[in-house]
Amino acid sequence: MSYFSDIYKGVKTLLTGMSVTGKYFLHSRKGAITQQYPDNRATLKMFDRFRGEVIMPHDDNNQHRCTGCQKCEIACPNGTIEIVWDRGIDEYTGKNKKKIDKFVYHLSMCTMCGLCIDACPTDAIKWGQNFENSVYDRTKLTRVLNKPGSRLAPGVEE
Amino acid sequence: MKEFIEIDKDFKTEPYQINMGPQHPATHGVLNLLLTIDGEIIKKVEPDLGYIHRSIEKMCERDSYQQIVHLTDRMDYLSANINNEAVCLTVEKALQLEIPDRVKVIRTIIGELTRISSHCLWWGVMGMDVGALTTYFYGFRDREMLNDIFEETCGARLTMNYNVPGGLMYDIHPNFVGRVKKFIDHFKTKIPEYDRLLSENVIFQKRTKGVGILSKEDAISFGVSGPVGRASGYSCDVRKYHPYSAFDRVDFNEVLRTEGDTFARYQVRIQELWESLYVVEQLIDNIPEGEYRVKTNAVIKLPKGEFYQKVETARGELGVYIISTGTKNPYRLKFRSPGFSNLSALNHMAVGSKIGDLVAIMATLDLVIPDIDR
Amino acid sequence: MTSIINSSYFLILSTTAKESLSILEILLIALGYLTFFAVAGLFLVLLERRVAAWFQLRIGPNRVGYQGLLQTMADALKLVSKELTGTIKADKLLYNLAPYFVIITALMSLAVFPFSKQIQAFDINIGIFFLIAVSSIGVIGILLGGWASNNKFALIGAMRSGVQTISYELSVGLSLLTMILITGSLQLSEIVEVQRQGGWLILQGHIPAIIAFMVYMIAGTAETNRAPFDLVEAESELGAGFHTEYSGMKFAYFFLAEFINMFIIASIATTVFFGAWLSPFGITESIPWLGVFWFLAKAMVLVFLMMWFRWTFPRLRVDQLLTLEWKYLLPINLVNIVIMALIVWLNLTIKF
Incomplete structure (x- = not known):
């Protein structure tokens, strides 16, 4: 007798499984969870903490907040950040201070761990939400984050 | 050509060897299993490791303690946050830091959510390995909600690196609590659906029951941990026996089964989904x-000495062992990864079963290859 | 489209003037059939992909053409232009022969189906027997392909296929035989005629017919090597099974044959159980050409059922596959035949 009850139970569980997929089939019109990515670019918004790339914000006067302390360079596990710096007279204070010449960021080596941003004492670097980083030429992934002619914003101290 | 087609005059049959992997859909990565099989029946399974060895332990000796944390993301990437927590806990233990309650609770919540997300993926892949392809998408649908939660709070979906020695990198996002509650409500309706689609299915039960049996004694002697050990009746939940973070103040059951077969391992993980949800609900x-x-x-300079801390990842017991000589880098750092020990029991479980069974057994071991190779 | 019209024209011609068919006409009919079913096979592939997507909360192919209608055409073009690779130590002749075995047998079966009262290329008096015989030749192609490609995974897949087909041929044959007891003829047009007079066979034979239909659907799914009986391919176990070493158009033949076989299994069920081109309650009996529509609609419903199976169930293990056949399906089938014989003998069939 267990032969027949086995068959009955077996068929019943199979039908239960089919009812689950069948339910989703009927709701397939609105149930799809696919994001049609390149089409939804206009509406696709990343979360504000999303780690896409490291950026250095500049204000309207082309001023950044990087003092060239190199803490990010030390914090980085992969050698992603290289800071080329120099010493020069600061316009506002008149002191001889360290200032950055180039903030070089190798995106190709970055693991997005966030330790540089965590280490930065002056909030000079931040996360950018751009994630479309693919390029045809690898050298394009090496970026200089400070804009040409930019300088340190006044009042930023370590 | 000639020597290849030479026919055995006595029509003797003999076992033959076949390479399953490193590029095989069921090995979930670059694991190579050298199978000795007789027709369909498995005589021997020899795992061949090292295809994704990145010498993470050696890299840790180079890095500072903050930098070590992000390397552990790349080990067991499905429970990345729990790995991070393990390193942070070890460093904090060595420094004898007093960690605020808030940090402990948030770490526990995110750790449990990581466990749920890992088990969701496992469930999908488990179904796919036994041939039910649709489960994969249902598992991923629920995991997607969790990934969004992680992305909003931690900034990354998989390699989160949210923990730092001493606490968390940022505070939780204002939307975090609301989103988690929404997820709990959503997921409570979905686990019964998982059961109806796969667990109760007669084909699935026939495929898994009585397959790949691991006795309690064998589980202990192979050093198996996590859901695999608990399915064999080996009570080994680190959260219960050595509570870390906020696990000492929450109520949850350690899921135990005694059968030790593939279906028991499956059930333990499904039940753990409920338990993890319960933990998150309390906190x-x-x-x-x-x-x-x-x-x-x-x-950070650790005092001279040796430090050990273990945590329960989604796969089992992860131990972090640091030998410090008082400098800013560890002298030696050893990860006791759960996947490696669990894999060692594979040969014992799979001998005598069929190729299809081997795939089902491997699915319930829930192997993550970078965790095994490191 | 023109080819379909042409072929149907010739088919109508063929039924009226059977004796006067020239070789040219036969060729044209064959060409029309081939064109139609190559396109139908591609359409089935697309349908499978869309249906799978809807089961799985996805959208499916929707880029090439309106709603992705040209997607499989593009895939076919890609496969035609692909390089044909193979292994060095393969048995070249058998390796190259295998795909043709599979695809030709699949196409051969199509000749006998009564798509409507007029459209039936070859009304042979042992129709069902022919179908069963031809569909079991296909497995030789799979065995050859798996053996000749000199790959252990392919070999395991091929051997599984042999085991599977030998077993499930029985159930397919016996479940169809159950229905033959009612009709008393193997000729497909005769079977349809019986159903036109007394209602669909699944209603005429009531309980045993329903059991026979269920057994047939299970065994038929196994015949086509589709999930949950896709042990031959079993991508999580064997990579791709018997067609691991095939590429390009040779692979496409295997792939297309799977879908045409699925259509064939559904068509046999339509013909034997659901009255082929007969409309429900005879609502469109006055318009004979609508028979094609009814035939295809019924077949599509059954094809959908097989897709539903595929995207829901896990795969069986090879020993469970045999257990299912020899311990469950075959005894049930044998008992079912006896019951059916009794019912026919005692005249307990339901006639409308």
Whole structure:
């Protein structure tokens, strides 16, 4: 007798499984969870903490907040950040201070761990939400984050 | 050509060897299993490791303690956050830092959510390995909600690197609590659906029951941990026996089964989904106020000595063992990864079963290859 | 489209003037059939992909053409232009022969189906027997392909296929035989005629017919090597099974044959159980050409059922596959035949 009850139970569980997929089939019109990515670019918004790339914000006067302390360079596990710096007279204070010449960021080596941003004492670097980083030429992934002619914003101290 | 087609005059049959992997859909990565099989029956399974060895332990000797944390993301990437927590807990233990309650609770919540997300993926892949392809998408649908939660709070979906020695990198996002509650409500309706689609299915039960049996004695002697060990009746939940973070103040059951077969391992993981949800439910409304991070020195130097801390990842017991000579880098750092020990029991479980069974057994071991190779 | 019209024209011609068919006409009919079913096979592939997507909360192919209608055409073009690779130590002749075995047998079966009262290329008096015989030749192609490609995974897949087909041929044959007891003829047009007079066979034979239909659907799914009986391919176990070493158009033949076989299994069920081109309650009996529509609609419903199976169930293990056949399906089938014989003998069939 267990032969027949086995068959009955077996068929019943199979039908239960089919009812689950069948339910989703009927709701397939609105149930799809696919994001049609390149089409939804206009509406696709990343979360504000999303780690896409490291950026250095500049204000309207082309001023950044990087003092060239190199803490990010030390914090980085992969050698992603290289800071080329120099010493020069600061316009506002008149002191001889360290200032950055180039903030070089190798995106190709970055693991997005966030330790540089965590280490930065002056909030000079931040996360950018751009994630479309693919390029045809690898050298394009090496970026200089400070804009040409930019300088340190006044009042930023370590 | 000639020597290849030479026919055995006596029509003797003999076992033959076949390489399953490193590029095989069921090995979930670059694991190579050298199978000795007789027709369909498995005589021997020899795992061949090292295809994704990145010498993470050696890299840790180079890095500072803050930098080590992000390397552990790349080990067992499905429970990345729990790995991070393990390193942070070891460093905090060595420094004897007092960690705020808020940090402990948030770590526990995110750790349990990581476990759920890992088990969701496992469930999908488990179904796919036994041939039910649709489960994969249902598992991923629920995992997607969790990934969004992680992305909003931690900034990354998989390699989160949210923990730092001394606390958390940022405070939780204002939307975090609401989103987690929404997920709990959503997921409570989905686990019964998982059961109806796969667990109760007669074909699935026939495929898994009585297959790949691992006795309790064998489980202990192979050093198996996590859901695999608990399915064999080996009570080994680190959260219960050596509570870390906030596990000492929450109520949950250690899921135990005694059968030790593939279906028991499956059931343990499904039941753990409920338990993890229960843990999150208890904590999500009572996140204490306070600091999210204790200030540490920019250069952390551990005192001279040896430090060990273990945590329960989604796969089992992860141990972090640090030998420090008092400098800013560890002298030696050893990870006791759960996947490696669990894999060692594979040969014992799979001998005598069929190729299809081997795939089902491997699916319930829930192997993550970078965790095994490191 | 023109080819379909042409072929149907010739088919109508063929039924009226059977004796006067020239070789040219036969060729044209064959060409029309081939064109139609190559396109139908591609359409089935697309349908499978869309249906799978809807089961799985996805959208499916929707880029090439309106709603992705040209997607499989593009895939076919890609496969035609692909390089044909193979292994060095393969048995070249058998390796190259295998795909043709599979695809030709699949196409051969199509000749006998009564798509409507007029459209039936070859009304042979042992129709069902022919179908069963031809569909079991296909497995030789799979065995050859798996053996000749000199790959252990392919070999395991091929051997599984042999085991599977030998077993499930029985159930397919016996379940169809159950229905033959009612009709008393193997000729497909005769079977349809019986159903036109007394209602669909699944209603005429009531309980045993329903059991026979269920057994047939299970065994038929196994015949086509589709999930949950896709042990031959079993991508999580064997990579791709018997067609691991095939590429390009040779692979496409295997792939297309799977879908045409699925259509064939559904068509046999339509013909034997659901009255082929007969409309329900005879609502469109006055318009004979609508028979094609009814035939295809019924077949599509059954094809959908097989897709539903595929995207819901896990795969069986090879020993469970045999257990299912020899311990469950075959005894049930044998008992079912006896019951059916009794019912026919005692005249307990339901006639409308």
